[in-house]
Amino acid sequence: MRELNLSQQRGIFDSTCAKPVTLIGAGAVGSQVAVMLAKIGVPKIIVYDGDAIESHNIPMSAYRQNDLGSFKVEALRAIVSEQSGLVIDTVPKMYTGEPLKGTVVACVDTMEARKSIWQQVKRNPNVDILVDTRVAEEFVSVFAIAPCDEEDTAYYEHFLYPSNKALRPTCGHHGIIHVGAVAAAAVCANLTNWWQNGKKKRHFKELCVELECVD
Template identity: 30%
Template sequence: MQLKERRPLTESVTLIGVGAVGRQMAILLTAQGIRKLQLIDGQVVQRRHICTQGFLADDVGRPKVHAVADLCQQIDPHLDVSEEFGRFRSGMPLHGIVFCCASKDSVRTRIRRSVKAEHPFWGEAVIQGEVIRVATATSSHRSNFASTAAAEVNLPAGKELKSKLPLATMAAALLVRQFIRFAEGLPNEGDIVIDLVAGKYLRGPTNG
């Protein structure tokens, strides 16, 4: 089955981390028509990831990258997907568009500093309690972004939820929305914070 009638995106994308946010992003990006998808993650699916990250029961015991790749190719059998089962390493060849969906602040910071500014688009997400922050930058503004990125800003944590999957799905949708804006030549909104407890939606200055 051809999916050309619903394919606004044709770029090649690297996803670093395919847990709660990354798995949802892979699904959305594949449905939107990306040509190539590189998945990087060193974790294996555990039973708790069924309710916390959306994996299937049959995925338990498999590397996350393999499970996500199989699902994406069910959506689009023509997708060119590569699977890197292991931690991100500095100097790894990456596609032009890079999303960092690692859950730990320290890991995101290390990866962000390793990825060169020549990549045209970078995005990452942070979830703390019921607060979501999505930060994106284009290549011309990566230097400013590095000092104010999501991992380096204290968010109001609020109450920690047992399952972050609903919030992760929102974060993934926001990241893909920002990417679609970039692909369509619209200004990059840069920074978005949603506080679900306070009912606030905050948007930072555009940065590209």
């Protein structure tokens, strides 16, 4: 397959700065994150997800109509390969606390899943950054946390409340693709800036329908 021509992005991001990424969750946000990361030149992506694609998943995600019934990770491998040439590594099961290293992106549905990831990430010198996406209807919240930074860890743990305590459900019955795309774009913006410049936004929040940033 022809190699991606990244010449138009080089003034913004040098893809040689990119690190391997473990992406946990390949749903509405995670599927778009995978495509974006591959298209900016990330050399290795591992994706965990055990779900199959249902009809309601397709409008909100990177998946196609003919992917219906397939495992998300298998369909995503084909999509990413077709669009970028990168063959992602897939783990067709839910993440259950396996050791993590490199860059970690969490696009999961529950606070319990986030806590499981955090147990492997917190103060782990082999993980450079955790990016955690949370989407509920029109609301986007994206954390970018350096696992060995005490201020970052204290801030993030303040938001690791149980799922039943969440003011907004992190996986609701309603969604639309451009809201997930905003979350995915925030992931990639944080990672490119972090990898290249050592900078990030600890907590990005936006009400997308009103195009309103939230303090």
